[in-house]
Every structure is written in C-alpha cells, then in structure tokens.
Amino acid sequence: MEPVIEVKNIYKSFKTVQAVRGIDISIKKGQFVAILGPNGAGKTTLVEMIEGIRKPDKGEIFIMGKKWKGNEDELHRIIGLSLQETYFTDKLNVWETLKLFASFYNLGKRRCSEIIEIIGLEEKRKSYVVNLSGGQRQKLALGIALLSYPQILLLDEPTTGLDPLARREVWSILMDLKKQSDTSLILTTHYMEEAEQLCDYIIIIDNGKILKEGTLKDLLEKENHENIVRFSLEESMHPFDTSGKYNIQWDSFTNEGTVVFSQVENELPEFLNFLQINNLRIKNLECKRKTLDDLFTSLTGKHLHE
Numbered sequence: 001m002e003p004v005i006e007v008k009n010i011y012k013s014f015k016t017v018q019a020v021r022g023i024d025i026s027i028k029k030g031q032f033v034a035i036l037g038p039n040g041a042g043k044t045t046l047v048e049m050i051e052g053i054r055k056p057d058k059g060e061i062f063i064m065g066k067k068w069k070g071n072e073d074e075l076h077r078i079i080g081l082s083l084q085e086t087y088f089t090d091k092l093n094v095w096e097t098l099k100l101f102a103s104f105y106n107l108g109k110r111r112c113s114e115i116i117e118i119i120g121l122e123e124k125r126k127s128y129v130v131n132l133s134g135g136q137r138q139k140l141a142l143g144i145a146l147l148s149y150p151q152i153l154l155l156d157e158p159t160t161g162l163d164p165l166a167r168r169e170v171w172s173i174l175m176d177l178k179k180q181s182d183t184s185l186i187l188t189t190h191y192m193e194e195a196e197q198l199c200d201y202i203i204i205i206d207n208g209k210i211l212k213e214g215t216l217k218d219l220l221e222k223e224n225h226e227n228i229v230r231f232s233l234e235e236s237m238h239p240f241d242t243s244g245k246y247n248i249q250w251d252s253f254t255n256e257g258t259v260v261f262s263q264v265e266n267e268l269p270e271f272l273n274f275l276q277i278n279n280l281r282i283k284n285l286e287c288k289r290k291t292l293d294d295l296f297t298s299l300t301g302k303h304l305h306e
Contacts, residue, residue, distance in 0.1 A: 086144075
C-alpha cells in the first residue's frame with residue numbers, strides 16, 4: 001500500500017539554525033503518528049513543510065503520492081489542520097464560525113451540525129468566540145479541521161496550555177475519530193501521555209533529527225527488561241558508590257537517587273544491603289518499569305519539557 005505521507009531526507013534551515021536535518025517519514029492510511037520532542041526540536045517546522053506552508057531546502061515530500069507543487073488545490077481539500085494558535089473573529093459565535101469555514105468547502109448546515117455535536121459545543125452554539133475558554137476554542141479549531149472529511153489530519157500541539165480536563169476532552173474526540181474513520185493523523189506534542197494514549201507509532205526527534213521511532217511496544221521492549229529504582233535517604237548524604245557497581249545518579253536538588261537494575265529481584269536486596277553497610281537509611285523507595293519519558297531522557301539527556 002502506498003504511504004499517505006512520505007517524507008524523504010528533508011532539510012530546513014533558518015539563517016544559522018538547522019531546524020530539520022535529514023528526516024525520513026512514511027505514514028500509512030489510518031495510522032495515528034506522534035512526533036514527540038521538546039520545544040525547539042523541529043516539530044513545527046517539519047509539520048509546516050508537510051502542510052505545504054514551508055518548502056524544504058532539500059528533500060521531497062509526497063502527499064497521496066503527489067508533490068505540493070501543481071497539486072495545491074487538490075491536496076488542501078484532503079488535509080485538515082490545526083496550528084499551535086488559531087485566531088477567530090471574536091464577534092462571530094460558534095455556529096457562525098463553523099458556517100463561515102464550511103462555506104470554503106461548499107458544505108452546508110448539516111455538516112456544521114455534525115461537527116458541533118462531535119466537538120461537544122452544542123451548548124455554546126450561540127456563544128461568541130471571544131467568550132470561549134481555551135479548551136472550547138481548541139475544540140472549535142479541531143472541529144474546523146474536521147469539517148471537510150479530511151483524509152489526513154495535522155495537529156500541531158493541540159492541547160498545549162489546556163488544563164487536564166480540557167486535554168482529555170480533546171483526546172476523546174480524536175479517539176472517537178480513530179475508531180470511526182480511516183483518517184491518518186500526525187500529531188506533534190511534548191506530552192508523553194498524549195503520544196501514548198492516541199498514537200500507534202511514535203517518532204522521537206530532537207535538534208532536527210529522528211532519535212528513535214516505532215510503536216510504543218517496540219520502543220519500550222528493550223527498556224522493559226530494566227527497572228528504575230528511585231530512592232531518598234533520611235539524611236542529606238550522597239550515597240557514593242566506591243565500587244562503581246551501581247552507577248547511582250544523584251540529584252542534589254531533590255536529594256533523590258536513581259539506579260537501574262536488569263534483574264531487580266536479585267539486585268535490589270543487594271543494593272539495600274549496600275546502603276545498610278554504608279549507614280544510609282532509606283526514606284522513600286519506588287521501583288518501576290522504564291517509560292517513554294525515561295527513554296526520551298536516556299536518548300537526549302534531558303526531560304521532554306526542558
């Protein structure tokens with residue numbers, strides 16, 4: 001099956017900054033893909049090139065097997081998009097805003113009614129956009145992106161700045177879309193849980209390059225053979241390991257240590273014995289499998305929100 005979106009070795013620079021450096025992506029029909037990375041990783045620039053808003057300095061992008069040049073009208077009709085910030089006319093209400101955008105696609109009131117139900121804004125039908133909350137405005141932006149029955153949906157950090165409840169409401173809309181259609185989605189985000197909840201395939205990028213990609217299961221398969229133990233001590237002491245056996249990562253700001261075990265059932269009792277021998281008393285201890293956040297940190301040396 002031909003990919004819905006194919007990105008081949010694309011580069012993009014702005015003056016002295018290389019925003020995207022040799023990225024290849026292939027997305028199938030109906031696939032939900034998360035592009036995961038911190039602010040400044042190149043996510044938005046990458047998506048803007050896929051959207052046709054920017055042109056790559058080098059490389060090629062194919063949407064449904066076609067390049068943007070010469071096929072703009074056709075491709076615009078099959079793509080729904082929502083940028084990081086969407087500006088509406090404040091003195092139009094929700095219903096009027098939907099009708100305005102629907103008119104661009106020669107769609108009528110019936111489709112507007114379907115969308116307003118999908119995004120759960122029936123009660124805000126006559127509310128002016130200026131009076132909507134951040135979450136309601138974001139749901140309206142998503143509704144507009146869905147108006148034209150898009151085959152491809154491109155969402156650039158759609159839940160940034162939303163409270164947890166509003167974020168989950170947006171997730172619910174997207175999960176319903178996934179169940180009920182074969183729309184393909186590219187979602188940029190710096191929320192680990194968002195990528196885990198919504199997407200079949202995850203691409204981790206930083207500094208304009210892909211660090212790792214795959215299904216969540218594939219990405220964590222190797223990591224899940226390892227366990228992370230986080231602990232704090234009753235006294236503000238660094239549990240210095242003179243043997244170098246445990247490679248303890250100590251955070252002096254939080255006074256917490258982290259150590260990784262591949263066979264926790266055997267190694268944890270030995271580690272606790274090591275602490276006891278060194279007169280170090282445990283205050284708190286937590287043991288867990290490695291997560292996507294841990295994987296990202298191990299790849300980049302920083303947390304996603306940094």
